[in-house]
Every structure is written in C-alpha cells, then in structure tokens.
Amino acid sequence: MHRVNRTGQDGERFLGAVDAVVRAQMCSGCGLCAAMDPRLRMREVNGFQRPVRVTDEPLPPARDRELARQFHAACPGVQVRAQRPAGSHRDATLGPVQGLWAAHATDPATRFRGSSGGVLTALNTFLLAEGEATSVLGARADAADPRRTVPVTIMSREQALQAAGSRYGPTATLSAQAAPLRADQAVTGKPCEASALRAHARAAGTDAPVILSFFCAGTPQQGATDALVEELGLPEGAPLEDLWYRGRGWPGEFTAVARDGRRVRTGYSASWGAALGPTVQWRCRVCADGVGESADISAGDYWELDAQGDPDFAERPGRSVLVARTARGRDIVLRAAAAGVIALEPVSARSAVARQPYQSARRRLLLGRLLGTRLLVGRVPSYRGFGLLGSALRAPRATWRELRGTITRIRDRRRRGFRS
Numbered sequence: 001m002h003r004v005n006r007t008g009q010d011g012e013r014f015l016g017a018v019d020a021v022v023r024a025q026m027c028s029g030c031g032l033c034a035a036m037d038p039r040l041r042m043r044e045v046n047g048f049q050r051p052v053r054v055t056d057e058p059l060p061p062a063r064d065r066e067l068a069r070q071f072h073a074a075c076p077g078v079q080v081r082a083q084r085p086a087g088s089h090r091d092a093t094l095g096p097v098q099g100l101w102a103a104h105a106t107d108p109a110t111r112f113r114g115s116s117g118g119v120l121t122a123l124n125t126f127l128l129a130e131g132e133a134t135s136v137l138g139a140r141a142d143a144a145d146p147r148r149t150v151p152v153t154i155m156s157r158e159q160a161l162q163a164a165g166s167r168y169g170p171t172a173t174l175s176a177q178a179a180p181l182r183a184d185q186a187v188t189g190k191p192c193e194a195s196a197l198r199a200h201a202r203a204a205g206t207d208a209p210v211i212l213s214f215f216c217a218g219t220p221q222q223g224a225t226d227a228l229v230e231e232l233g234l235p236e237g238a239p240l241e242d243l244w245y246r247g248r249g250w251p252g253e254f255t256a257v258a259r260d261g262r263r264v265r266t267g268y269s270a271s272w273g274a275a276l277g278p279t280v281q282w283r284c285r286v287c288a289d290g291v292g293e294s295a296d297i298s299a300g301d302y303w304e305l306d307a308q309g310d311p312d313f314a315e316r317p318g319r320s321v322l323v324a325r326t327a328r329g330r331d332i333v334l335r336a337a338a339a340g341v342i343a344l345e346p347v348s349a350r351s352a353v354a355r356q357p358y359q360s361a362r363r364r365l366l367l368g369r370l371l372g373t374r375l376l377v378g379r380v381p382s383y384r385g386f387g388l389l390g391s392a393l394r395a396p397r398a399t400w401r402e403l404r405g406t407i408t409r410i411r412d413r414r415r416r417g418f419r420s
Helices: 013-023 032-036 061-073 108-113 118-130 156-162 189-203 221-232 268-279 328-339 349-355 357-377 388-394 396-415
Strands: 040-045 048-053 078-081 089-091 095-097 097-105 137-141 149-154 186-189 209-212 240-244 252-256 261-268 299-301 318-323 342-346 382-384
Touching: 013 048, 013 061, 032 040, 032 061, 032 189, 061 189, 078 189, 095 186, 095 318, 097 108, 097 328, 108 118, 108 156, 118 137, 118 156, 118 186, 118 209, 118 299, 118 318, 118 328, 118 342, 137 240, 186 189, 189 209, 189 349, 209 328, 209 396, 221 240, 221 268, 252 268, 299 328, 318 357, 328 342, 349 357, 357 388, 357 396
Parallel strands: 078 382, 137 186, 186 209, 209 299
Antiparallel strands: 040 048, 089 095, 097 318, 097 342, 137 149, 240 252, 252 261, 299 318
C-alpha cells in the first residue's frame, strides 16, 4: 500500500497533504516531499516514482504545520506559478526570456554525448570548473540496472559526461538531498523539479541554487522501457551494461547493451513516439510548463525543419535552443560562451517556437484538458500567469475538442487499469 497517510490525525497535516496529491494522480514524482521529510522515501509504484512513508515517527505540531505550508506553496501537484524575473519579457510558449540562442557545446565529446548539442552538460562542467557550484544534482542511468534512472551528485567533468543525455524514465531528482538545497549548488532537473525547487526556496526563505532545466514532454512509465528492450530482442531481465535513450548523436538512437555484448537499438520516432510517449503519467499530460520556466537556464532541441515545416529527426550534429530566464542565467551563459565552452547564435522566439510544435500546442489546448480532468478526476494543479484562458478563447473549437477527448482518454485509461 503506497498511501502516505491514512489516519488524517492531528499533527500529520504535511503527510495528509502529500497523500491528497498522490491520490488525485497529480504527483509528478519530483521528490521534493521526500527531501523535506525523512519519513518519506521515493519508490516505484505502478511504474512511477511516488512518496512512501517508511516510519510512523510523528513530527512536532509546529514543524508539521510549517512543512505543510511549504508543501502547499511548492508542490507542482498543488500549484505552479508562471515566473516573471526582473528584466525578462514573456513569450506565450517559451515563458520568460532574457536571452535566446541556438547553442551547442564546443567540446566534440560533450556535443556528441548530449541529447541536443550537450549544452547543459557543458554548463554544468563550467559551473564546477569556475567554483560557482560545489556540486550539481542531476540524473543518470543506474549502474546496477541501466534500465532505471537514479539521482546523482556530479562533482567533475567525467561525472557530467556520464550523466549526459536524456533519461525517459521516472526519477525523483530532488529526493537525493535534503531540502532546501544550498545556494552554492546547482541542479539540472525536469521543469516540475525546477518549479518545486524555486517555489520551495521562496517559501523557506532561502536562496535558490542555480537551476537548469530542459524542455520536457512528460515522464513515461518504467515498464515502457522494460518492454521496449524486450521487444527489440533482449530477454526480460537480461543484465545490461548500458542503456541510453538519446544522445551519442542527434537525436541519437534508443540503445541497450547487454553484458554479454548483444546490442539492440531503434530510432527516436519509434522509441519515444511509439513506445514511451503513450505511457506518460497523467500529471504530465496536464502540465502548463514543459519548458522549464522556473529555471535560470533551460534548453530544448533546436530541430531542423523539413520542407513542410515539421521537425526533421535525421542524424546531424546536435543543437539546442537555449533560454536564459534570469539575470543570473544570462550572465552564466555569456561567460561560458566567452570562455569558449559553448557556441551561441542568437535566434528569434518565432524560430525557436517553430522547432518546438508540441510545446506550442500543449499551451494552446491545455485549458480543455484541465477542465476534462477536473470533471473526471476532481483535482488539477492551480496554474496562474500562463495565459491559458486567453489561449483557449483564441481557439474555442479546439479547446472543446480537447475537453471531450480528455474525458474519453481518461475513461479509456481507467478501463485498462492505468491509475497514474
């Protein structure tokens, strides 16, 4: 049983608040609650990371009330606030912008290893080398079972390279260290993790660490990775030496390497589009921020476009759209470029958005999806400042179709036994 708190008794407001988010299927699996309270651990439940209570030890009432207050302010399953850092302008799809470029790592190994030009890996290395971060919290393949993804604390360029590349599986990055994180650290995490971290620092009255994020389409179920490896020809449970989803090229191929030397692979469209993407947890399907608005810096694929204006997934040297959102983020990007760590080419918001059609569409249609979810599930996160109502009013028919389609999809998922 993975329910965090079943008693509802006085003195357990925090655990009750966590449990309410999990039961409503609005948990993103970021791990913030487990970082806040050692009575919780993140565990795999129905293929996703969820908080599980591991001890019955109570908290003093005052501490319990304070944790509950911080949780309500920061949990992305409760609320997410659009950021408006001083000096930024707001784009309807990209969020706050203080600088916008097509970018890539100048080091060939870093550029090759990363999912889209290695720019976040290069920035992590730069922050460590300059002494601006004592460590970087991120994620990488589990050494014992590379099918799984685990949080990691990065201390060197070598460790940053080992963690390079997208991980399309559940991981609770923030659970790896007690909250709040120190201001001399850095974090590279999903948009929900960036939001949780920024909001928690504000609620706790501390300075946030440097936050880097990436464009995200959601967290697939762990079983999707396991099934894809088996479908490609490796037996269920076969010991793996390595597994990567992307990178080692752009976009790179989903690749699993068995310890006996056997290797299986498939392209990005087949892996993400056909196998992994359809299993994304429902909280991700009602997410208002897939572009890391709460980060100092975020990056996504700067796809080349085909003759029809659609993203072209042919292999080529990787490039990212790189967004500086805060003055601190812009300063880091410009100094890294001056040091020769990354290469920058200024681009327009229109060009960047054209290369991210999924992110544009999700914002435009999200209100219909939220309304459908609210009707059937009963609870959705509160989103303020994202302009969702205005987007819906500009496309009323599409919003109505999305509402009806959402209701159909939720009912279908329930028939098939999906609960997350």
